[in-house]
Amino acid sequence: MTDIQNPHEELTKGDFTEVKEPFALFGEWLDDAKGSEPNDPNALSLATVDETGLPNVRMVLLKGFDEAGFVFYTNFESAKGKELLSAGKAAMCFHWKSLRRQVRIRGTVSEVPAAEADSYYQSRPRGSRIGAWASKQSRPLESRFALEKEVAKFTAKFGIGDIPRPDHWSGMRLVPTSIEFWADRPFRLHDRIQFTRSAPDAPWSKLRLYP
Known part of the structure; x- marks a missing residue:
């Protein structure tokens, strides 16, 4: 793999065969x-869809990831929580301006185990x-x-x-079916590599995309 410390270097060599999984x-x-x-290198924009089909997006913090997926936490009674539970799918976007890099992730979501x-x-x-007990997240607030x-x-x-964890507050895990890496290159001829799979236990396919 090419040294990716330099954002103007190629994401990978040649046909990027060195990268086996994302x-x-x-x-x-x-x-x-x-x-x-x-600030907050683990910050990401999280996109959901409401009951009318309109998208919603907001910033949240990634609290963990592994091959099982990407974990964040929320109030299930909030707009975000309701949309996640209803649709069962979401998208994420990480943008690291200092590195001129972006990662886009799409997939299904499910609640993490209680433990x-x-x-x-x-x-x-x-x-x-x-605060998890005190805030009726997303609902009208008459005053500070x-x-x-x-x-x-509380x-x-x-x-x-x-302080016990409220029943309405927990974590969600996004299990990706698509992960795309973007790296800035001169003249907007950026590097883009997309990994896709049909199911969580399926192998990844990958391809390079036009910028």
Whole structure:
């Protein structure tokens, strides 16, 4: 594989046969971003679709990935959560401006196991765990003071003890059927490599795309 530290180098050599599957390459790019992005190298835009068929997109944080998929967390009672549970599919886009790279991912989504969600929830700062209880995400809020009252209520309720994970707050795993890597090249003659598969247990196919 060509050194991908230089964003103006080719993504791979020749017909990119060195890249067997996309997860290792994504991991390399994410590690590079951790060393160059000023804020949140794990930030991504998450696209869903509502009950009318209109798309929605917002920024969230990737909290883990492996060959099983890409994990993020949300309130299931929010617009995002409802759309994910209803449609069962989503798309992601990572853009690392410092590296001039982008990764686009599409696939199906499903809830992570409870034990996995519990483990991540307990790793969060205490204030963030309180916030998961206090925020009625995506619903009308009459004032900032009303939110602060909810925070105070749950802070008092849980005192200094354990804060259980709310039933409506958990993780989603996007299992990709398509992953595309984009790297900037001079004169907009960019490198694009797309990996696709028909099912999570199917082998990956790959091809180079015109920029």
